[in-house]
Amino acid sequence: GTEPVIHNDTDGAPWRVARIPNTSWKNYPWLHCLESYVQRLVRGWFNPIPDGHCGFRAISQAATGDQRNWPQMRRAVLEELESRPELYRAYYDGIANGIEDGIRRCRWASTSGCGPFNWMDNAELFVFATLHSWAIVVYSQGGRYTVLPVTAPPGVTRPRGILSLHFTGDHWVRLDFRHGQVPMPPINYLWPIYHDPSVNGWDQFFLHERALYDRLNPRG
Template sequence: MSVQRGRVSQSRSVGVEKYIAEFPPFLTPFISNIYDVPGDGHCGFRVVASFLGMSNNGWRDVRTDLLAEIEQHPDEYNLVFYGLAHVQEVKRILNCQSSTVGKEHWMSMPDMGFVIASCYKIVVIHISKHQCLTFFPLRDPPPPVSAHRILSIGYVNGCHFVGLEFTTDSPLPPAARTWDRFRLDMASSWVTPYIERIDRFRALAGTDVAVADVIDLE
């Protein structure tokens, strides 16, 4: 899938000081930069668009792409989201093209992690005070490790998403359990290059951070 659609999305490096306290202390030494985006209700989708090199309005394309991803693989997401009701809720969140929106259309995690990873064939890392997870594509086999792309999304202030940049070989959160349960066999080796980094994360985190995709961040 080609994702270069016009001028690169505007994201702004704010260093690490502004939001660093919003992340688990054991991870902060590995965060090398934080990229902010407008807080207009589309911030999570803006982070994705910026990472993919989309235009300033790329959040619209991201919403459209993710909605199409779910609609093209209904049986898969019926399993991942444990039923049609949740599938419909995620689709409702995505189905919005208005410039400003209310909370009912904000990106939701961990739900969107699976959809983003599978749609764009990338690794998605979600980091917050409450929950840290890694999402891999559900269907596709991985490319060579050198071609892997890793999108790191931080959740801050209970209402905003930012882009994160980590140092090389930083610890990595465990894969979401739902991925291991419902991924196709051909996708199983996505996790292989990251096992050592995941083990380091577990050792550093202890029991201080949730690493299961079964809690609500709200």
């Protein structure tokens, strides 16, 4: 199939994030959890199969256009954590057994019996952001934040897309905002401290999105 591509409004550069068809809010079970401005600016949403792999399914749909490639997403995180653990260790410090828990979690590949320990955790978002050079925006009842890549591969000098997610407390859903209308919450506090010099200044690519969020959330 063709590689999913959208275009950045500011310069027309290809962004590697699959689009979602226009979707009505009519059947969205968690609508009450989203602010009215989010409802107004989102043009589509994708609700993955709730089998414990929903987070990886949401990432897979964005990266490949098909949620069924979730095993590939788990393997990608596992290989990245095992090959470059020091790059991500700080982002796992808030988890009981640190990065080792992330490695164990991503080894799970069964299509049944995927319990909470094996669900995608916030820390894995740093890995996916890095692997795809994405900014990942998260809206949840526990907080709103943005994850940026920890490092960049050779030749990549700017982010390649914005992926937006809604975490309901036990389920991940993809949101697709209108072009140029992504209200981006503050960058996760760990990124300015631990990111690699190859992504210095990448937060500056999103001044418009950050300003939009601040304007819509005057109290933070």
